[in-house]
Amino acid sequence: MTELMDKIKKRRTFAIISHPDAGKTTLTEKLLLYGGAIHLAGSVKARKSNKHAVSDWMEIEKQRGISVTSSVLQFDYDGFRVNILDTPGHQDFSEDTYRTLMAADSAVMLIDAAKGVEPQTKKLFWVCHRRRLPIFTFINKLDRYGRNPFDLMDELEKVLNIRAYPINWPIGIDGHYKGVYNRLENTIELFEDDTSHGAKKLKSTTGSLDDPKIRELLGDELYENLCNDIELLDMAGDEFDMEKVNTGELTPMFFGSAVTNFGVEPFLERFLQYTPPPLPRKSDIGDIQPEEPYFSGFIFKIQANMNPAHRDRLAFMRIVSGAFEKGMEVWHSGTNKTVALKQPQQFMADEREAVEEAWAGDIIGLFDPGIYQLGDTLSGGPKLHYENIPVFAPEFFSRVRPADSMKRKQFQKGITQLAEEGAIQTFIRTETGREEFMVGVVGVLQFEVLEHRLKTEYQVDIVMESMPFRFVRWVVSTPKPIDQLKLTSTSGRAKDSRDRDVLLFENEWSIRLACENNAGLELAETANRK
Numbered sequence: 210m211t212e213l214m215d216k217i218k219k220r221r222t223f224a225i226i227s228h229p230d231a232g233k234t235t236l237t238e239k240l241l242l243y244g245g246a247i248h249l250a251g252s253v254k255a256r257k258s259n260k261h262a263v264s265d266w267m268e269i270e271k272q273r274g275i276s277v278t279s280s281v282l283q284f285d286y287d288g289f290r291v292n293i294l295d296t297p298g299h300q301d302f303s304e305d306t307y308r309t310l311m312a313a314d315s316a317v318m319l320i321d322a323a324k325g326v327e328p329q330t331k332k333l334f335w336v337c338h339r340r341r342l343p344i345f346t347f348i349n350k351l352d353r354y355g356r357n358p359f360d361l362m363d364e365l366e367k368v369l370n371i372r373a374y375p376i377n378w379p380i381g382i383d384g385h386y387k388g389v390y391n392r393l394e395n396t397i398e399l400f401e402d403d404t405s406h407g408a409k410k411l412k413s414t415t416g417s418l419d420d421p422k423i424r425e426l427l428g429d430e431l432y433e434n435l436c437n438d439i440e441l442l443d444m445a446g447d448e449f450d451m452e453k454v455n456t457g458e459l460t461p462m463f464f465g466s467a468v469t470n471f472g473v474e475p476f477l478e479r480f481l482q483y484t485p486p487p488l489p490r491k492s493d494i495g496d497i498q499p500e501e502p503y504f505s506g507f508i509f510k511i512q513a514n515m516n517p518a519h520r521d522r523l524a525f526m527r528i529v530s531g532a533f534e535k536g537m538e539v540w541h542s543g544t545n546k547t548v549a550l551k552q553p554q555q556f557m558a559d560e561r562e563a564v565e566e567a568w569a570g571d572i573i574g575l576f577d578p579g580i581y582q583l584g585d586t587l588s589g590g591p592k593l594h595y596e597n598i599p600v601f602a603p604e605f606f607s608r609v610r611p612a613d614s615m616k617r618k619q620f621q622k623g624i625t626q627l628a629e630e631g632a633i634q635t636f637i638r639t640e641t642g643r644e645e646f647m648v649g650v651v652g653v654l655q656f657e658v659l660e661h662r663l664k665t666e667y668q669v670d671i672v673m674e675s676m677p678f679r680f681v682r683w684v685v686s687t688p689k690p691i692d693q694l695k696l697t698s699t700s701g702r703a704k705d706s707r708d709r710d711v712l713l714f715e716n717e718w719s720i721r722l723a724c725e726n727n728a729g730l731e732l733a734e735t736a737n738r739k
């Protein structure tokens with residue numbers, strides 16, 4: 210096997226998707242513990258008190274004194290090179306969260322056992338599902354009272370329309386969680402509680418279902434419950450089918466407790482075994498395989514430097530094919546010129562270090578002198594263009610204007626810059642008789658970011674007025690001119706920054722009504738960026 214093939218096969222690049230408080234920070238920390246990237250985990254105590262608290266990982270960084278970044282975290286486990294992409298989730302939920310999923314090859318859907326599928330999980334799930342990304346489910350917080358595992362399987366099917374195949378079934382629920390049974394291998398792993406409260410790796414006892422030692426450890430009641438559960442799953446459940454996992458139709462399911470570490474390592478091992486190595490990506494010259502001999506990749510995230518004195522930016526790139534070497538010169542789609550990849554950075558759990566080399570599947574941060582845009586391709590081979598990173602529908606809208614009308618120019622400049630970074634989207638509403646300038650965002654914190662950055666970087670104070678719309682839909686085709694469409698009185702019409710027609714709605718019900726009342730009207734939740 211060539212070195213390139215060997216490196217690619219070992220890589221696993223994924224994102225964890227969840228609703229706030231499901232335990233993403235805790236689980237990430239525990240994966241780092243098992244990956245040997247940190248040696249002692251502590252339960253995440255101080256809550257995210259600072260309203261502007263950046264990403265969950267920065268929270269870990271502050272509390273644990275380790276340096277991580279808000280974009281990707283890398284560690285080695287069992288021969289695998291693991292890249293976990295951060296999906297901002299709390300107040301910092303934004304379009305970036307969606308875009309990050311474009312760089313992943315699979316997703317771990319983390320669910321609180323007591324709460325089931327929550328709204329943010331649902332939104333992120335659909336973005337993954339649309340891309341047919343393999344999704345692995347980890348049901349968390351088994352150490353305390355939660356919903357019945359069969360109910361949770363049912364909920365995945367009803368709410369998300371995905372079938373589940375539990376690989377690791379929990380033994381003992383509702384505060385009596387003791388271990389997991391692996392249905393594919395017929396093995397049982399019972400965890401030994403220690404006094405470290407999850408700070409250290411667990412010890413465990415393993416055996417098979419027929420092992421008398423295991424039966425004795427479990428006791429008759431738990432043992433019989435487990436046998437009944439397995440019988441039911443085998444009778445009524447789905448077959449394990451990797452093909453269906455790979456197309457996002459079936460989700461392998463795991464149970465555990467991130468806080469006590471129960472079930473974390475059995476999950477990590479099986480997940481890395483079944484989740485795919487780097488996947489090909491679509492381009493205008495066909496699918497590009499990771500093992501192509503030339504280096505290529507696309508920019509999926511642009512982060513302005515935290516230092517306002519220098520307006521430099523970091524552009525994050527997913528390497529799609531080949532190998533990256535420091536200082537290499539490659540073609541850039543945005544400028545159609547050759548650029549030297551300067552100051553590349555990669556992020557290990559304990560330090561941010563300069564990258565010497567990286568391979569398909571890896572994520573690197575590039576110093577951006579202001580030339581990169583979201584979705585740009587970089588290639589050391591043919592001049593190809595990777596599939597567009599779409600623009601996702603914002604959910605909050607405000608009318609925005611400069612407080613001082615003399616500052617309109619600066620205002621425009623700042624807004625354009627932020628829109629280019631993908632932090633905000635702009636719309637113009639004309640139906641009210643005068644041009645109304647609107648900004649749309651996926652997460653409300655972006656309004657504060659907008660206000661703050663315009664003030665500090667462009668010296669412009671703004672006036673914002675929030676609007677009641679919650680949904681925007683791009684018009685793909687329409688039976689009549691937009692102003693003649695029959696819409697509810699609370700719906701609106703506008704143009705996006707590329708002069709495309711959009712409709713604005715307050716609720717899902719009015720979207721449905723718009724489609725029913727205007728036969729032939731076709732709407733989309735995402736649009737092309739370019």
Ligand code: G4P
Nearest residue numbers: 229230231232233234235252253254265349350466467468
């Ligand atoms: P997030 O990043 O998804 O928002 O979640 P985070 O890890 O911050 O966890 C949210 C809360 O859930 C924390 O509790 C955390 O300790 C708890 N948690 C995470 N995993 C588990 C688990 O497996 N079992 C139980 N019982 N709790 C879990 P908190 O009360 O907000 O903070 P703390 O005082 O417990 O640290």
